Amino acid sequence: MIRTRFAPSPTGFLHIGGARTALFSWAYARRHGGSFILRIEDTDLARSTPEAVQAILDGMGWLGLAHDEGPFYQTQRMARYREVIAEMLAAGTAYHCYMAPEELDRLRDEQRAQGLKPRYNGAWRPEAGKALPTPPAGVAPVIRFRNPTDGVVAWDDLVKGRIEIANAELDDLVIARADSTPTYNFCVVVDDRDMDITHVIRGDDHVNNTPRQINILRALGVHEPLYAHLSMILGDDGQKLSKRHGAVSVMQYDDQGYLPEAVLNYLARLGWSHGDDEVFSMQQFCEWFDLDHITPSAAQFNTEKLNWLNAHYLKRAEPVRLAALVQPRLEARGVTVNATPALGAIIALHRERVANLNELADAAAPFYVDVQPQAELLAKHLTPESLPALADFITGLPDVDWEAAAIGALIKESVARHGLKMPKLAMPLRVLLTGREQTPSVDALIATFPRETVLKRLALAG
Structure with missing residues (x-):
């Protein structure tokens, strides 16, 4: 049976390189009906912390990389x-x-x-x-x-x-060591032997450890596992990925509004390929994944590509799920989500236009808090030319059917009566309702708000 392992040291967060190693090890075990083992190599007592262990577990949990055995802790195996x-x-x-x-x-x-x-x-x-x-x-x-x-x-x-x-x-x-504590390279060997690891998939910073570990295994009369050393990940600028490149902790990607499936899909293509396939589920990835198509050269991180993938998955995610992810982000901004309008409806309206969950939260906030448009925007769009059409539109709002098609028809009638083009009315409406110039279709936007909120905010045109 194929048995792989992910064995991080809990001296910090789960970084993006470690997440890729975990993903490849997990997928290889899944592809072959094997087992994926999580091992915490915490023998560095001076640097290992419970908080770092939890950060690793949180990162694995967020990505959905469930282990079949473990977590095993080296500090519990000293005997x-x-x-x-x-x-x-x-x-x-x-x-x-x-x-x-x-x-x-x-x-x-x-x-x-x-x-x-x-x-x-x-x-x-x-x-x-x-x-x-x-x-x-x-x-x-x-x-x-x-x-x-x-x-x-x-x-x-x-x-x-x-x-x-x-x-x-x-x-x-x-x-x-002199205090009798075993060292890293030795513990790894004993663990790999005792856990019957068949494939060691890890970063190429471990290549220099491998000959020593193989010799110890042979001295113990055990045949070594097969090794696959993954090349490093470079940042967008071609330099070694580091803290100065921004988000390197897996959970920072959660904080920045990425979906785990987008991060997984991106990591899967970071040094591995299946033809020209760019977007695929983890089920497909596990069916396809092999070690033959991992490139031995360094992989370069591309934030634009990750953003593109995240936007792709946002467009296809269920609004109910996205609402559950966006609501805590709104609450963290001090925004209380009311029953009306429904957050799911707001998300369905905006998700085609955003790249991450934080942008979705930003777009949803004006539906639940009073908006104070900037004076510059009001002066720019509430012009003598547009105000009569706006007043005409407001007059018809109390009696219009509260759905996008009817509201859109009312907008067209108002601009036609005053000989204007659509933006001359649509832009003032956007600014008064959301404080922004860029929104989804204005008729759908208005229909998502409660009628009384729209009337109240448009009254600012006064």
Whole structure:
């Protein structure tokens, strides 16, 4: 059975690159009827926080990337890690190293001064016929993995192709610190083994960790999973995606009014393709997704494309659903949503014209709060030429059928009687009702308001 995992470190929010990794891992498991495991790699006690864990869970929940197993927390598996370390010590694949940190720092400084790659020199590594130093008093040892010294460690990366690293380039990795806490690379190996992970899909910043992890797995007598390392995501400007590019937290996209299905659809196309298909459901994505069509080159984020996708999904979403998403945004602005007009009707009127939920909330607000049009707009549109037609239109409002077609007919009659073109009346109506020059069709706009509200606001023309 295919078993994938998403294993974030809870040292911050779920960023967009991590969300793409989670999506690809989730989709691959779904495509093959496998299992998707969520693992929280929280061994960095100084930086891991409960708030960051919750941010990851919130982001996964908002995107709808449900895990089949977990979340598993590494801090709750310490006894298991120590058990495996004891087995490795007994087997001779790990050993105690008493080199003090300051001694290791001096060694590395000397190596750099000589133009050498800084690395541990194997001083405490057991070898046949080698006499080890006497352990110094009062020094707690670290535990190092006894890495092979010859040959190469190689794997066929499912994205990047064949990768080979000479073992001579790898020193003996610390797998447990002096305080006995296991290190990241070791915990990952034990977790992947115990959880029967078959495919590791992760960012290419982990490529350098992979040869070390493969060697540890082989020392444990376990065949390594298949690896697929995803290239980085660049910002709109072609630079590495970072905080300065704006919204990098998944939940910031929620705050900015994006729908999760738009973000998922966009992420799916960020480094992967299925022909020329641009818009597709997650069900289709899971049916199509494979690792063969992931590009090994960096993917570039395109905010305009994301906005286009979000507008596409807004147009097709049910107004009732959108109303449930927009109402809290209105309430956060201090706007109370009344029963009349119905928020769903307002959304149905405006959703073709907006790019996100926040713009929908902005468009809906004038229906529930008093509008004070800017003096400049009033002066611009309430001209001596337009005022007689406006007064004519207002006179007919109390008796007109309150639906768009009848209101539209009344507008046409008013402008015709005064020899005007439609905008000469439509623009004053828009400004008086919403305080804006840009709105949907003015007859539909008016019909969405209660009649008494329209009469009250048009009275400002006075």
